[in-house]
Amino acid sequence: MPLEPATFAAEQEDAQDYVWSLNFGPQHPATHTTLRLVLKLDGERVIDAIPDIGYLHSGFEKIGEHLNYNQYVTVTDRMNYISPMANNVAWHGAVENLLGLEIPPRCKYIRTIVAELARISDHLLCNGAVGLDVGAFTYFLYAFNRREDIYNIFESLCGARFTNSYTRVGGVMRDANPQFVDLVRKFVQTFPKTLDDMDRLLNRNRIFIDRTKGVGVFSKEAATNTSCTGPIARASGVTRDLRKDEPYLAYADFDFQVCCATAGDCFARYLVRNAEMRESLKIVAQAIENLPGGPVNVDIGERTAIPTKQAVYSTIEGCISHFELTMSNRGFVVPNEECYSAIESPNGELGFYLVGDGSEVAYRARCRPPSFIHFSVFPQLIRGHTLSDVVAVLGSLNIIAAELDR
């Protein structure tokens, strides 16, 4: 049955004629993305919220069954477009897990650095947008300004600022260059000051605290029961972080902490994201100073990553490997198996369930989208709060509609 506000109101009319229904979205500036809520209001109080999604459904999983493992990375960019690098890392991490491929240490470190920079940029936008929605416009500008630096870092790495498509099966598109290292070092030095400034703007701001504290409270049991992960679960006291629990890439080498809170409200989610940015910066600082040398892609013998031009022209193995990989009917061999592989993306557990059928194209490429799961808990977070709290809760959940609908 389609969700029409008119029919929805009609069935309520007899019993509760004081109940309003308000259509929120899909084109509302505070949703930031294309999603729709039908809110049931008693005066200014939200009795219920009915999410209606699918406005941005683009069939990414169907496309995944038609593009090969390297091509599909461009589609993952467009899932959570606030932190595309993390999606790239998650996708090719899953593909390499399916292939049973071990990537070289340098590649692991570079992927860790870009994934953590993506986390910082995602949290900056999310916290900035929460600030923006509850009236702290200056805070948003502080946050957005530093995202520009991260874009510059990604540009020096792969040439693209927004949709990076940086990873490849068994490696990355381009090796890290000295300019990248310099930019990351500069960022590591200057970013703590911005974080301090941002903390001073909001952490003790009376308006911000009044708007977010005690709003959208989520208990630890409810967070686990509704499959929530990432900062939203951690703000409720779930100490689950895949970087510690199932260390992938190079996370086992670094000293960092898992940030948790117990309050489970919007303010706790803000604080957790803030604290995570500092921890991510610690990881980036350690990784960039200990960046290992050596090759960035897997060995030519593995026949998954395109060899360098020099290897193609000067060695027979490189020449054969290049030929095999670029011919449409050749490519690498994938087992007739299926497996799941996940990373701790900025939003939570981002996993891919891949089914390989021997060809270069996945038989099934399921994405476990954190936004989709987090948006399903929205009605129970908003019940009993006022209409103006809708934007605060929505912002603190960090719903990205492209990932929500895929």
Place this chain on the structure above:
Amino acid sequence: MIQTATLDKLKAAFAGLAVSEFRSQTRVVAPLASAAALMAYLKKDGGFDLLVDVTCVDYLNFRDAKDRFGLVYLLASTVTNERLTVRIFVNEPDLTVPSVTSLWAGANWLEREVYDMFGISFAGHPDLRRILMPFEFDAFPLRKDYPMQGRGERHNFPVLTRGRS
């Protein structure tokens, strides 16, 4: 990753479970008849308190596949960090499996998505409607017999005119 003690207990509780392992991930195939009991056991006694994902694979063109649809339940424990994959295979014409929404509330939208994309209905689901596709849509797009380009739905979509709205 799953601890052997948990797996042994599970095998003792449910005799004849098909267990396999790939890339250190343990998978269990639950027969459709005992699926509900198995899921309830895993939630209550197995300690798997987090339902990571529910999804489905259509094995229509898959080599050596015996069943048409394979449901995938990815379970995890937030305490012991164990993971377990539970598979349930279903075939046409009866595409119904028991819903796990009463065990994990997070299954609500995940099962709705599987219904929307594959047409598998979940018995006992409180609100089994389409979620991503329009309500008027009458096919299941992630099935392998549905073409990537669609069947012309985009061109024949009912348009709401200003006069009728």
